[in-house]
Amino acid sequence: MPRTRSFLLLQQQLHKRYLFRRQSTRGFAESSDVGWFRSFFVHKVDSRKDAHSNLLSKKETSHLYKLQFHNVKPDCLDTYNSLSAEVQNQLHCDESYPCEVVGSWNTWYGEQDQAVHLWRYSGGYPALTECLEKLKHNKEYKEFRKERSKLLISRRNQLLLEFSFWNDPTPRTGPNIYELRSYNLKPGTMLEWGNNWARAISSRQENNEAVGGFFTQIGELYVVHHLWAYKDLQAREETRNAAWLKEGWESVVYYTVPLIRSMDSRIMIPMKVSPLQ
Secondary structure, three states: HHHHHHHHHHHHHHHHHHHHHHHHHHHHHHHHHHHHOOOOOOOOOOOOOOOHHHHHEOOOOOOEEEEEEEEOHHHHHHHHHHHHOOOOOHHHHHHOOEEEEEEEEEEEEEOOEEEEEEEEEEOOOHHHHHHHHHOOOOOOHHHHHHHHOEEEEEEOOOOOOOOEEOOOOEEEOOOEEEEEEEEEEEEOOOOHHHHHHHHHHHOOOOOOOOEEEEEEEEOOOOOOEEEEEOOOOHHHHHHHHHHOOOOOOOHHHHHHHEEEEEEEEEEEEEEOOEEOO
């Protein structure tokens, strides 16, 4: 009987020690993980107490981006390009609109007879709302939309934020080709994706090929877009192959591939009025 009681007391003591060590280890791991994770981002936020979009995006700029995909009737692409260029140029140069065209392209390889436009709204959602309200009363824009509808098969758009660790997309001289790589991620994996790419992006900067990195806020969710610029397709192949020779690139690919549900690549040619040439 005394031996049984002693054994029970010993079990209780061991169990208490186990719980204490578990709590201590867990607390240390959590604090270490948070500190390690924070180091990759511009602003310091506890990942458990803030939205993922706030952790990943550039809060200091408050830019909002809109990505448009317009599928054009095959025999109307030239007409569409001319009409779109005229109206985009007007909006881009009008300082009363808090928006600007970042880039406009036609898809070369990928979905054919397609136009892709990237807009930036300086000031986030309020800037977007301001533009929409002004365009409601813009007679020229209304006429443009009416004429454009005759040239399109379908269209869709997405609202995006830019990753904090990517460089801002700025105008470029050409000639260049552009690749838009789009990744549909598994829900709940965006932070892990950003965590890995925050380390990887330095491996893709030497040839100035990185243009911009974005993730969706409205539209199809858990979608990431990486925009790259290359002199030509041969330069693209050589640049991508060179990345595998850099330390850490292989592990980034290893850890991010399981996060992807599907992916797509478009090779695009800039329109004449595109700031990204």
